[in-house]
Amino acid sequence: MSAIITASGVAKTFRQAKRLPGLGGAIRSLFSRDYSQVHAVTEISFAIAAGEAVGYLGPNGAGKSTMIKMMTGILVPTAGSLSVLGREPHSQRMVNAAEIGVVFGQRSQLWWDLPVRDSFDLHRHIYDIAPARYTDNLAFLCDMLAMSDYLDRPVRQLSLGQRMRAEIAMALLHDPKILFLDEPTIGLDVVAKDAVRKFLAHINRERGTTIILTTHDLQDIEEICPRLIMVDDGKLLFDGELSRLRAALGSRRRLRLEFGTDPGPIALSTARLVNDEGAAKHFLLDSETTSILDVLTELGTGYDLKDVALVEPAIEEVIRTFYQQKPHLAAAP
Known part of the structure; x- marks a missing residue:
C-alpha cells in the first residue's frame, strides 16, 4: 500500500x-x-x-x-x-x-x-x-x-x-x-x-x-x-x-499459579517468582520462548495446582520499560 x-x-x-x-x-x-x-x-x-x-x-x-x-x-x-x-x-x-x-x-x-x-x-x-x-x-x-x-x-x-x-x-x-x-x-x-x-x-x-x-x-x-x-x-x-x-524488550509476561494450599517457596529455572501471596504465586517468565507447558513440566505433579493464568504486560509497563532502556535500544541496529 x-x-x-x-x-x-x-x-x-x-x-x-x-x-x-x-x-x-x-x-x-x-x-x-x-x-x-x-x-x-x-x-x-x-x-x-x-x-x-x-x-x-x-x-x-x-x-x-x-x-x-x-x-x-x-x-x-x-x-x-x-x-x-x-x-x-x-x-x-x-x-x-x-x-x-x-x-x-x-x-x-x-x-x-x-x-x-x-x-x-x-x-x-x-x-x-x-x-x-x-x-x-x-x-x-x-x-x-x-x-x-x-x-x-x-x-x-x-x-x-x-x-x-x-x-x-x-x-x-x-x-x-x-x-x-x-x-x-x-x-x-x-x-x-x-x-x-x-x-x-x-x-x-x-x-x-x-x-x-x-x-x-x-x-x-x-x-x-x-x-x-x-x-x-x-x-x-x-x-x-x-x-x-x-x-524487542524481551518477555514481560506474568504467570499466576493458584494452589489449593500454600506450597511454600517455589524455585524454577524457567520463571522467576515476583509476588508470593501464599496459595497464589506470580512468576515472570524468563524468555519470550518460554511456554506455560515449560513451567508446568518443571513444576511437576507434586502440588495441588488449581488454576493457571498467563497475563500479558500492560501497555503502560511496556512503554515505561522502553523509555528506561532507550539508550540501549537506540544504539541497537
Whole structure:
C-alpha cells in the first residue's frame, strides 16, 4: 500500500531569545539579545499508508505537537522533506486543509457563544460541503457520537466530553482522508473516553480514515492504534507494532499459579517468582520462548495446582520499560 504521508530527515529548530535575570538583564535585552537554538524535531523519517491508525508517542517536550503542526502545514520544517497526500503541507496549506481534519485537545474550533449547530454550519460554508453530503455526515456523526441532545446548545454550556465529541465531529464533516488528533481525550472521564475511542476505531476500520494520534493515555493507543511511532528529545526511537515492541524488550509476561494450599517457596529455572501471596504465586517468565507447558513440566505433579493464568504486560509497563532502556535500544541496529 502506497504511503500518503512521508517524512524524510525532517527537522525543526526554533530560535529562542535568552532572558537575563534581574532589572539589569531586562534593560540589556532592550539593546542586545542573545539567542539559542532549540531542536524540537531532529531528522525524523517515516511513511504512513492510507487507512493506518498510528500512535505518535513521547514524553512532554519530545516534539509530538511540533510534528503534527508540520504535517498540517502550520509550521515549516527547518530541514528535510515532508509530503502529505502528495503535497508539501506548508506551501499548499489551503489545498491540504481541504483533505485533512485536525483536533487539538487544548484548542477549540467551536464558537463559544453559539450553538454547536451554528459552528457546524459555518464549517460547511468554509469547506463548501454539498448540502446533501453535509446532511448525511451530520446525521451519521450525531448518531455515532450521541450529540443530538445538545446540537442547539451554546458551546459554553457543554461538558468537556460533549465539547470534545463536537470537536471531533466538526473535523470530520468534510470527509477528510486523514484525521490528526493531538491529545483528544485529555481531561475526559472514563465514559467519554470510551465513547471517543470506540468512534475513532470505527471510522478507521469502516471508513478507512487514516488516524495520527498523539496522547499520554496509553489505553487510547491500545484500542485505536496498532502501530506506534515513539520519539524523545525530538529523535525517532521506535517505529512498528506494539507486539514487536514487546518482543524487542524481551518477555514481560506474568504467570499466576493458584494452589489449593500454600506450597511454600517455589524455585524454577524457567520463571522467576515476583509476588508470593501464599496459595497464589506470580512468576515472570524468563524468555519470550518460554511456554506455560515449560513451567508446568518443571513444576511437576507434586502440588495441588488449581488454576493457571498467563497475563500479558500492560501497555503502560511496556512503554515505561522502553523509555528506561532507550539508550540501549537506540544504539541497537
